Amino acid sequence: MFKRRLILLAVLLAACTAGYLMLGAQGNWGFVLPFRGNKLAALIIVAVAISTATVLFQTITHNRILTPSIMGFDALYVLILTVQIYVLGAQEYVHLSQAGQFVANIGLMLVASLALFGTLLSRARGDLMRMVLTGIILAVLLRAVTSFLQRVIDPNEYAVVQGASFARFTRIDVELLAVAALLTCCALLVTWRLRHRLDVLALGDTAAINLGEAPKHNMFVILVLISVLVSVSTALVGPMGFLGLLVVSLAHLITPTASHATLLLSSALISALTLVGGQFILERVLGMSTPLIVVIDVVGGIVFLILLLRRKYR
Amino acid sequence: MIVISDVDYFIGPVKILDGVNLELPKGGISALIGPNGAGKSTLLSLIARLMPLQAGTITVDDLTVGACPNNTLARRLAILPQASDAAPLLTVRELVGFGRYPYHKGRPTPDDHAKVEDALEAFGLVPFADRRLDTLSGGQRQRAQVAMTYAQDTGYILLDEPLNNLDIAASRSLMRVLRELAAAHDRTIVIVLHDINYAAAYADLIVAMKGGKIVAKGTPDEIVTEDILKEVFDTDPKVHRIDGKVMIEV
Numbered sequence A: 001m002f003k004r005r006l007i008l009l010a011v012l013l014a015a016c017t018a019g020y021l022m023l024g025a026q027g028n029w030g031f032v033l034p035f036r037g038n039k040l041a042a043l044i045i046v047a048v049a050i051s052t053a054t055v056l057f058q059t060i061t062h063n064r065i066l067t068p069s070i071m072g073f074d075a076l077y078v079l080i081l082t083v084q085i086y087v088l089g090a091q092e093y094v095h096l097s098q099a100g101q102f103v104a105n106i107g108l109m110l111v112a113s114l115a116l117f118g119t120l121l122s123r124a125r126g127d128l129m130r131m132v133l134t135g136i137i138l139a140v141l142l143r144a145v146t147s148f149l150q151r152v153i154d155p156n157e158y159a160v161v162q163g164a165s166f167a168r169f170t171r172i173d174v175e176l177l178a179v180a181a182l183l184t185c186c187a188l189l190v191t192w193r194l195r196h197r198l199d200v201l202a203l204g205d206t207a208a209i210n211l212g213e214a215p216k217h218n219m220f221v222i223l224v225l226i227s228v229l230v231s232v233s234t235a236l237v238g239p240m241g242f243l244g245l246l247v248v249s250l251a252h253l254i255t256p257t258a259s260h261a262t263l264l265l266s267s268a269l270i271s272a273l274t275l276v277g278g279q280f281i282l283e284r285v286l287g288m289s290t291p292l293i294v295v296i297d298v299v300g301g302i303v304f305l306i307l308l309l310r311r312k313y314r
Numbered sequence B: 001m002i003v004i005s006d007v008d009y010f011i012g013p014v015k016i017l018d019g020v021n022l023e024l025p026k027g028g029i030s031a032l033i034g035p036n037g038a039g040k041s042t043l044l045s046l047i048a049r050l051m052p053l054q055a056g057t058i059t060v061d062d063l064t065v066g067a068c069p070n071n072t073l074a075r076r077l078a079i080l081p082q083a084s085d086a087a088p089l090l091t092v093r094e095l096v097g098f099g100r101y102p103y104h105k106g107r108p109t110p111d112d113h114a115k116v117e118d119a120l121e122a123f124g125l126v127p128f129a130d131r132r133l134d135t136l137s138g139g140q141r142q143r144a145q146v147a148m149t150y151a152q153d154t155g156y157i158l159l160d161e162p163l164n165n166l167d168i169a170a171s172r173s174l175m176r177v178l179r180e181l182a183a184a185h186d187r188t189i190v191i192v193l194h195d196i197n198y199a200a201a202y203a204d205l206i207v208a209m210k211g212g213k214i215v216a217k218g219t220p221d222e223i224v225t226e227d228i229l230k231e232v233f234d235t236d237p238k239v240h241r242i243d244g245k246v247m248i249e250v
Helices: A003-022 A029-061 A073-088 A090-095 A098-124 A128-152 A155-165 A174-193 A195-201 A205-210 A215-237 A243-254 A260-285 A292-310 B040-047 B070-074 B092-098 B110-122 B138-151 B168-184 B196-202 B226-233
Strands: B002-011 B014-024 B028-033 B055-060 B077-080 B156-160 B188-192 B205-210 B213-218 B239-242 B245-248
Touching (some): A029 A195, A029 A215, A029 A260, A073 A128, A073 A155, A098 A128, A128 A155, A174 A195, A174 A215, A195 A215, A205 A215, A260 A292, B014 B040, B014 B205, B014 B213, B028 B040, B028 B168, B040 B055, B040 B077, B040 B156, B092 B110, B092 B138, B110 B138, B168 B196, B205 B226, B213 B226
Parallel strands (some): B028 B188
């Protein structure tokens, strides 16, 4: 379904990718291409991780306005990071290898998010408004605790935390990139294998049980996938705010279907297109230094309001 | 045969089901009736493993609900989902196609496709097959759901108040379809009904529940009497027998 639209999106993405890599490059190609290539890889990993996590989350919660970011998944990641630095001290923390930090963070993130969101979702899943409220308050609470901890720690340590708490594409760690790519690929592979099951889960709990799928068990599997994907993208570039909401809403507009095979592909393509295309236009064409995330958050925030006002939850 | 033994169910401190023991025979239509809050829907949900059992056991033929794999039960027993708006984007054919999911897990074989077409044909849904669910009327959507359950090819079909929000034409047509399924296709239908006239007209067996207990069980002739109705519903409608059919005054 919608094969032509998917192909069109892929072609557009390829064009943006080429433009991003080539345009305005001066000097040694051997230096420029790997340098820009790393950044490009990070953009694409983050884009696909965020869009997939958002689709998964919206499927298990049966709604179209909540996303992992709005519910505070990435705020939880930053909090975990801050707590570690608070407890260990920045010196100790920085001594851990990048990959070590990363794996430790993801492990803690898995435990914390399953405990927190697993409980929340099993209790409030049927009640969308309660979930919106709890999620938003939870996200605010997590951010408040984080900023409280950041205030009490030493300014030098604060600098370490700060580096991890804002979305940025300027400094991408190559070692981290490899681990991130590996983890994202694993999570995406599992998600792709679950695509038919996701179609069934989207029918609602009764229908899913009737067709032999256990919603609760699947919800935990999917929460694990979401935690991994959100951790990866947050570790790589920081919290991405409304990106997930924006691209998945667009995917529902461009490919209106209940098939997760199509939806996962189209939202991933749109997400990559938004980040790569957006970065390409901002950096190369307009020559601006405005962080892309600011633009995405403004547009995404407006989409969030429109969705809430139009009451198109499902 | 569905055998329910010593089933209790609590929601908080409130006892919804109180030591229910019931055997529902294979074949035919069994109707559960009773006042609001009698525990009919809860009992149906427990049989369909929509909620976990707290006490007691339920078996469907040789399968024990809760102990046998979900997918095995999905090929034996289906519950008609409430006419939900969860999947407005699906076409009728896609929805009916989901009925085959317990067999193919997302990779339909030609046989599965044939069974779906068969179900569309049997329920007169061929003209709507490629329409989206949100463009259909309530009755048509209900039919599509039943067609999905039919495609699921289970011996047992459970329905929870399927006549809610249906007009008289759609209600009668649905009940006739169920009759047909039971008679010609050897399916066992268990249905929660509010309208006793429908139960009397279409069911082979009526089970009356009150306060979480089974009060009476028997053929429509035995159950739909002024005495039993008064005991179960605390109201006294007149029961008429016209041409051998039972009918209650409303």
